[in-house]
Amino acid sequence: MKRQLKAVSLASCIGLGLGVYGLAAAQDQTLDVATDPSFVPFEMMDQETGEMTGFDMDIIKEISERAGFDYNLRTMDFNGIIPAVQTGNIDIAIAGITITDERSKIVDFSDPYYDSGLKLLVNADDDSIQAVEDLEGKKVGTKIGSTSYDYLEENLGDSADITPYPGSSDMYMALLGGSVDAVFYDAPNVGYFSQTKGEGRVKTVGPLYEGQQYGLALVKGSEWLESVNEALAAMKEDGTYDEIHAKWFGSSSSDE
Structure with a gap:
């Protein structure tokens, strides 16, 4: 009887060990x-x-x-x-x-x-741009491969000079340097820049476009x-x- 109990106990330990190992392996x-x-x-x-x-x-x-x-x-x-x-x-x-x-x-x-959307960013002293419609005939920067670029292409087409940049810092520097009149991009990123490095030099304007989710x-x-x-x-x-x-x-x- 003792020998039988030992066998059961050993089998249980082996089974438990394999179970723990299997769980660890699955997570490893x-x-x-x-x-x-x-x-x-x-x-x-x-x-x-x-x-x-x-x-x-x-x-x-x-x-x-x-x-x-x-x-x-x-x-x-x-x-x-x-x-x-x-x-x-x-x-x-x-x-x-x-x-x-x-x-x-x-x-x-x-x-x-995360709930997001698209937002316009312009120079702090520019009151000529208040909405996407105001970008006609102007230069606007956005990010390559982004939904903001798709939105501009669909809604403005050739009526604006749309320049896609590889990084968000590139388009912000273009705005500050005068290479573009506005930036159109994800609202949280645009807002963060306007309150940090761009504080006092740029501002967000207009409504939130295209409610989006990440x-x-x-x-x-x-x-x-x-x-x-x-x-x-x-x-x-x-x-x-x-x-x-x-x-x-x-x-x-x-x-x-």
């Missing part, structure tokens, strides 16, 4: 995560540490811990992020990516994690989609999301 995966290094305050390079920081960086760190994966962070121009996910060179991307029907055909999106982009059919969505839901439920939001935007998401 390293994914390639892409971001755009110039979309402040969502993602930006900390000049002192040389590491990426920002709202999105805190979000992906929290998601990875809850979903059970490690990750290698890779930076690239925004225009190359969706193609990189589409081809499987990147597992997940987080870079203030607007969820669109067109993009959803080639990548899977997580549930939305999502994480994953490879089509990704096994991680459900885990990412569960992590996001849990973060919003327990208040972690609001804490991260307040850290970067000065208020909880519910205050907006």
Whole structure:
């Protein structure tokens, strides 16, 4: 009888050990995560540490811990992020990516994690531009591959000189230097610049265009989609999301 109990106990220990090992193995995966290094305050390079920081960086760190994966962070121009996910060179991307029907055909999106839109930015002493319609005959800067560029092309076409820039800092410097009359881009990024480096020199004008939502982009059919969505839901439920939001935007998401 004792011999039989020992056998059962040994079998139980082996089974438990394999179960724990299996769980650890399932969580011991390293994914390639892409971001755009110039979309402040969502993602930006900390000049002192040389590491990426920002709202999105805190979000992906929290998601990875809850979903059970490690990750290698890779930076690239925004225009190359969706193609990189589409081809499987990147597992997940987080870079203030607007969820669109067109993009959803080639990548899977997580549930939305940020509500946004598009906004105009002009020089502080310019009162001639108050809406997108006022851009006719003028030079406007935006970002390559962005929904703001698509919007300008669809609504202005050849009636304005539309210049797409590879990075948001490039288009802001173009505005300050007089190369363009206005910048049209994602509202949180435009607003952040107007209150920091552009304070006193630029201003936001007009309404918020195209209510948009950001999502994480994953490879089509990704096994991680459900885990990412569960992590996001849990973060919003327990208040972690609001804490991260307040850290970067000065208020909880519910205050907006």
